[in-house]
Amino acid sequence: MDMRALRLRIRGDVVIRDDADYEAVRAGLVWNGRKPDRFPEIIVKAKDAGDVQAAVRFAAAHGKRVCVRGGGHHWSGLAVQDGIVIDLAAMDALVIDPEARTARAEPGMRNGRLTEALAEHGLAFPAGHCASVPLSGYLLGGGFGWNSGAWGVACHNVESVEVVLADGSLVTASVAENTDIFWAARGAGPEFFGVVVAYRLRLHPLPQAIRTSLWTYRPDRGEAVEDWMNRTMRQVPRTVEFTAVMASAPPPLASQAEKTLTAVATIFADTEEEAQETLATIKAGAPEGALDVQLSLPTSFAVLYQIIGQFFPEGRRFAADTNWSDDPAMLMKRLTEAVEIAPSAESFALAVVLPPLDPDLMPPGAFSMVGPVFSCAYAVWQEASQDDANLAWLRNASDRLAPVSLGHYVGEADLDRAERIRGSFSPAAFERLRELRRRFDPAGRFHRLAAQPLRKTG
The missing domain is CATH 3.30.465.10 (Uridine Diphospho-n-acetylenolpyruvylglucosamine Reductase; domain 3)
Incomplete structure (x- = not known):
């Protein structure tokens, strides 16, 4: 099958390097403002499963490797590799x-x-x-x-x-x-x-009553906040999501502190009575000295997405890394210290204290790395000239967590570091994945992950 035949078989679009819109399409494959310095030979914008099959068969017939792009949101720029990129964005039924x-x-x-x-x-x-x-x-x-x-x-x-x-x-x-x-x-x-x-x-x-409450403190209250969150998650229903966010102080509080630590409790309740009863348990243990408290804000999923979206302005340059841990006190302490010295004021970190593990919610699967506490550090900056400083900050922050880290979450790990992929699975799961890859993809048609740097120019 030649290129003409491929174009005839694909209901979506096929873009090659000679096309006038190639660079715009290539850059658009990654949401991050920091673009990979990699150039696919062919980009197939699939319209349906038949397009995907045709693209994979074309790759097999011509000895080319395949990279799959969903939304291009992974911070490590995985959506752009050499060979053929199959873009699934238009398949959204x-x-x-x-x-x-x-x-x-x-x-x-x-x-x-x-x-x-x-x-x-x-x-x-x-x-x-x-x-x-x-x-x-x-x-x-x-x-x-x-x-x-x-x-x-x-x-x-x-x-x-x-x-x-x-x-x-x-x-x-x-x-x-x-x-x-x-x-x-x-x-x-x-x-x-x-x-x-x-x-x-x-x-x-x-849930008919989704309610969010926030308590904002100075960073030096971190130990008390961590202790409160840890105790609380053993007292409340599993429908509570409790997150600590370490970031630059929002404008209303900037005159009181440069950095803040905000405990965010979101309750997914079936009734308002249930939400208020759960909130009463949470706030009963809240440490004193909060700079600001906002209780029981109605937060539909649409509102929750608006809140999260403020942390990720489009066009910025991003890098991130994650860690699972069973030591919430040390993890939160070191993350807070890291955010205080971040070279970019937009960088931040979060730690989520989970409810006790329920084996019934963990059926068998490759997802096998988990712990009592999840954390992620986000480097967020604007200029390519700031790449080295911000990447160094992120990796130093994550390295400082190594003594208390159980492993990583592959969805947001810094996969430009070769060891992160293995650390995102249990040893047994990783070995099983390797065996299954050999069985189902013996020619290595699909790109295996490799540490590949992103370019420093915008």
């Missing part, structure tokens, strides 16, 4: 079955659109915390989303997947068929050996 509480969603369906569509039927899903991120890489990497304490990690709410394999065949995988493929689709992230073209999702009733 959604069919909801309210009676069965299931939905069939294509990989380009974005979190914000999904929650909005489900809410019309009184349903919900543990979608990701950023509205513009699609299901593709989010679900494939596990999916640590809204109300995961009660609903579980997002990939464990997937009942089946439709996958194009390295030979171009299309298969369905679930707990009942193609079980090895389904196991890997639950958390393998960039180590997956195929292209997921559809997900069947298990849905939940939409």
Whole structure:
């Protein structure tokens, strides 16, 4: 099959290096303002599963490697590799079955659109915390989303997947068929050996009283805040999401502190009475000395996405790294110290204290690295000339957590560091993934992750 034949078989668009719009399309594959210094030979903007199959078969026939792009939101720029990029962004269909509480969603369906569509039927899903991120890489990497304490990690709410394999065949995988493929689709992230073209999702009733409360402190209150959060998560229902955000002080508080530590408690309750009862338990242990307190703010998913979106202005340059830990006190202390010396005022970090582990919410899957506390540090800056300073800050901050780190979350780990991919899985899961890759992708058609630097120019 030559290029002309490929174009005839693809219902979507095919872009090659000679095309006038190539650079705009290539740069647009990554949401981050920091673009990879890599140049695909061919970019296939798939319209359906048939397009994906045709692109994979073309790659096999011509000995080319394949990179899969969902939304291009991974901070390490994984969406752009050499060879052929298959862009799934246009595959965003959604069919909801309210009676069965299931939905069939294509990989380009974005979190914000999904929650909005489900809410019309009184349903919900543990979608990701950023509205513009699609299901593709989010679900494939596990999916640590809204109300995961009660609903579980997002990939464990997937009942089946439709996958194009390295030979171009299309298969369905679930707990009942193609079980090895389904196991890997639950958390393998960039180590997956195929292209997921559809997900069947298990849905939940939409909480009717989502309420968020915030307590903002000076950073030196970190030990008291951590102790409060840790104790609280053992007293409240699993429907509470409790996060500490270390960042530059918001304008109303900038005259009182340069940096702040804000404890954010979001309650996903079924009734207002339940929400207020849970809030009473939370606020009873709140440390004194808060600079600002805002209680029981009504926060639909749309409002939650607006809040999160303020931390990620489009066009900025980003880098991030994650750590799971069982030492919340030391983790929060070191993150707070790191944010205080960040070279960019826009950089921040967060730590989420989880409810006690429920084995029933962790069925078998490649997603196998988890701990009592999750953290992520985000370097956010504007100019390419600031790349070295901000990347050095991020990596130093993460290295300081190494003594208390259990491992990493592949969805937001600094995967330009070669050791991060192995550290995102349990040893047994990582070895099983390697064996499955050899079985299902013996020619190495799909790009394996490698540490590849991003360019310093804008």
